Amino acid sequence: MIIAVASGKGGTGKTTVAVNLARSLAGPVHLFDCDVEEPNANLFLHGAVERTDEVTLPVPAVDAAKCNGCNECGRLCQYHAIASFGSQALVFSELCHGCGGCMLVCPRGAITETPRRIGVLETARSGDITIVTGRIDVGVAFAPPLIRAVKGRIGSGVTAILDAPPGTSCPVIATVTGADAVILVTEPTPFGLHDLTLAVETVRELGVPFGVVVNRVGMGDGRVHAYCAKEGIPVLLDIPDDRRIAEAYSSGRLLVEALPEYRTLFTGLWQAVGELAAKKGRATEVAR
Amino acid sequence: MKIACTTTGNGLQSPVDPRFGRAQRLIIVDTDTDAFTVVDNAAGAAAAQGAGIQAAEAVVRAGAVALISGHIGPKAFRALRASGVKMYTTDAPTVEEAVKRFKAGSLTEAKSADVNGHW
Amino acid sequence: MKELVVISGKGGTGKTSIAAALALLADRPVVADCDVDAADLHLLLAPEVKERHEFISGHEAIIRAADCTGCGRCAELCRFAAIHQRKGIDGRIVYAVDPVACEGCGVCVRFCPAKAIDLPDSRCGEWMVSDTRVGPMVHARLAAAAENSGKLVSLVRKEARRVAEESGRDLIIVDGPPGIGCPVIASLTCANWVLVVTEPTVSGEHDMARVLELARHFGIPAAVCINKYDINLGTAVRIESAARANGAFIAGRIPYDRKVTEAQIMGKSVVETGGPAAEAIQQLWRVLCRML
Missing domain, CATH: 3.30.70.20 (Alpha-Beta Plaits)
Incomplete structure (x- = not known):
């Protein structure tokens, strides 16, 4: 199963969701950091880098x-x-x-x-999590070839989480294409809503099942939830606006470790995305 | 002989555009008759990358043997040098003045790029 | 004419909120929103669109199914895995291009033995010139799943310069995209200054270092502003010394302030509603004015 975590707007908590989701799964999981311009996942997982490979064009x-x-x-x-x-x-x-x-x-x-x-691929391990990070060289303009190299490491049958770059253009598409389900992370603000609608447009174009995670619920207003209800988009998880989460994040700590009371949120999220991905499976069956 | 000069306007009185790749237009002047034609560089001006290469192609296509501009970037320099076009940088205010200085031999030939890429 | 580009590396650090605030504080600026991928500045500046233009850029290969002989040469040559076999309406095997994966290189067009492939221009979005309460604004919208964001950014900046020249304005404030790739490079090349907005988190610190390296790569002087600096003072201090070590100077520190989001919900900038963050941004602007 391949799950992509994306967002139109940057800084909504994409990486937070990806790394905490990875840590919440009992058993081996691969995390692919496809935000090759600014890869951050391993800053929170602290995996020891086992190998580094150059990527060329x-x-x-x-x-x-x-x-x-x-x-x-x-x-x-x-x-x-x-x-x-x-x-x-x-x-x-x-x-x-x-x-x-x-x-x-x-x-x-x-x-x-x-x-x-054009950049490097780093493979690191942190407990049951294998982290594959693409890191583009500074000054190189085209990210998609490096993203394709990262995704080339996805073995068959593994559980994979892809941390996508922000936005809706080529690098995001290169990441999300081929995923079984997409989690769109947003925040309950006008910026969050606006960028979510753009991301929804893009993901719909690609035809991948998706749901929304709303981060920092309580900081803004109810417009994101209203939009999701109107569009029939499942809200997979609400993460509350809690200053302790921001503080844990700022020092590179995992939310599920710093604040164990939030663990159940992410095990619940696994279940919800599993159901989404199954939907894609069924759709493919019907098409055949 | 024909020489090219970057400009923001449409005639000999127009200012020299200090940029080459992203210059708005090129004026191609026949130094024997002072007749000129204007070449639009809109494609280069709006290019995210490689503007200098596109502008260099335009200079070569126009048959110019020399180029006058404010600055020249590294890709444009390589392209123009390969095609044998001589390059001159100037702070002349107008195209006419730049051409006059060229004819008088008072412009110095550029021997390398003088700005970073993406100028 | 001066161009100040606001970027961040990491998204969500407050780049757009700060760019809008600076535009309100500046004297007769032109505003350019170069985050064409997920533009938000219009939500604060409420532009009234005066001109609307299509953004035609790049190409996208299209196979005419009726002329396709199904030889598969195109799929064999395509390096981007963008061409796939499918059954045509008459049951023949034909090939089709996946527009999302196609990079418009034209190789299939050139080598198709049946000459069955075209490479038309593709419409990748639109760009607008608008009026706002701070002055003219040039902004754009990249079509969903479209390419060439760098080119659209270059176009927005070029038009902003034109508008500035025509209206006799001396300062362009550019709201840049996140990251360090193609659209960011297009946003900052040959600008006078970049202002990097960061936050005191491990990601903010990591991403700021990369974006400052990029600014140095293109020879553009950089200033840094730490937003929500009081979330983690230890990291803020570390970021300041990292910024200085990278040749940037610290132009401001903005405290965490819920009034920023409250203003956003009202469609306003925080400098119009006031509060501790607004005061810090005014101080930041005074520093930037001396620099510019």
């Missing part, structure tokens, strides 16, 4: 002896990552998406591919 390398500057590659490349300016083709590797088109189109076989590092 194949970018073109031009053989000067073979290139005659015909610019076929430049005409194909949609990203302006390779072009001939009357000379042999120049490569601007930071713009390359790694589609491989230039290599295929070159009539003289002058282009090969060479790996360009």
Whole structure:
């Protein structure tokens, strides 16, 4: 079962939900930190890093002896990552998406591919939790290839939690695609509601079953709950606005460990997302 | 010969745009006749990345052998150098003044990029 | 003309609330909301839209099922696993592009033996120029599940500069997106200053370090403001020294104040309703003015 934890708005408690959910499961679980721009899950789980692997993207390398500057590659490349300016083709590797088109189109076989590092994958362990973190190098613009590398580590049959980046664009989609259920975390404020409606639009587009966790209930008003009721979206969990939670979080402690009275909330959340994921299973059966 | 100059306006009296990749327009001036054409650089100006490369392509396509701008970034520099276009930076207020200084030989040729990428 | 970009690395640190407050305190600013993915600034500034434009950007491959011979060359060449086999209406095997996974590289278009694939422009959202009580605002909305947020950010900034020039305004306040990726890079390149809004948590500390590294990478001077600094004073102190070590200076400290959320619920900025956070933001603005 693959559960993605996402939110339109940043800072609503996505990582809090992901790490506490991971810690609340009796048995092995994998946590994949797909917020590769700002990965934070292991700051709370304190897992010892067991291995680090580089992630690369194949970018073109031009053989000067073979290139005659015909610019076929430049005409194909949609990203302006390779072009001939009357000379042999120049490569601007930071713009390359790694589609491989230039290599295929070159009539003289002058282009090969060479790996360009874009970030790392770290594997850490904390009790029963295996944490796989993608960490993009500072200055690298494209997160999706790294997110796909993180997700490439999801073994079959494992229970996996994906901590998604905030927002609704490409990195979020790269994370949520293929999940069995999505938990959207929000807060009961105008910003929280607005960004939730955007996230709902995106997740509906992807056709994955989803439910909402409302964090800091009590800080704002009832608009998020009213919206969910109107749209028929299940509210899977309410986390109260409790200063002790904020303090535990600020020093990198797990809520279920610092405040054991909240443990049952997360075991209940497991049950609720299990039911959501089963819904997807049934829908797939029917489609077949 | 044809030379290119970045501008925010539409004619020789217009200001030089200090940016190259994200310049609003390029003016291509024929130094023999002072006739000019204006090339829009809207695609480059709005590009998230690689603006300099697109602008460099426009300069090469226009057949210019030299470019005058306020600053030149690293990608544009590589692209223009590869195509043999000479680059000059200037603080001249107008295109006309920049072209005059070019003809007088008082502009210094850029030997490297003088700003970071994404200028 | 000066551009001040407010970013945070970590989301939810109060970036938008602070950007809106600064816009209210500034003298005749132009406001640009570059968090095109989950824009919230309009909820506080209530823009009245004057111009609305489509954002057409990038491409998306589309296979004409009628012309597809089902050879599968496209699926074989696609590096983004965006092309899948399916049964056409007449029962033949054809291929179709998953628009969400497609990166618009055009490889399938170029190599399709039947020339059955097109690469039309795709509509990725819209951008607007509006009037607000603080002045003109340029903002945008990326379509759900769309790409090219960096390009839309560049467009919003370019239009904000145009509006500033045309209306003779000297300051653009940019509300940036979270993270350090493509839209953030597009938000801060060649800006005059970045203001990093962080919070005294382990995540806030970690993310601030990465975003300051990014600012340094692009050579942009950075100021840091710690929001809700009194949630954890120990971490706040550590963040301040980390910020200084990263070449940033501390421009302000804002206390935790429920009035910020209360103002948000009323569609206002906290500097319009008052309170301890409002006073700290006014102090922050005085510091930023000296810096700018």
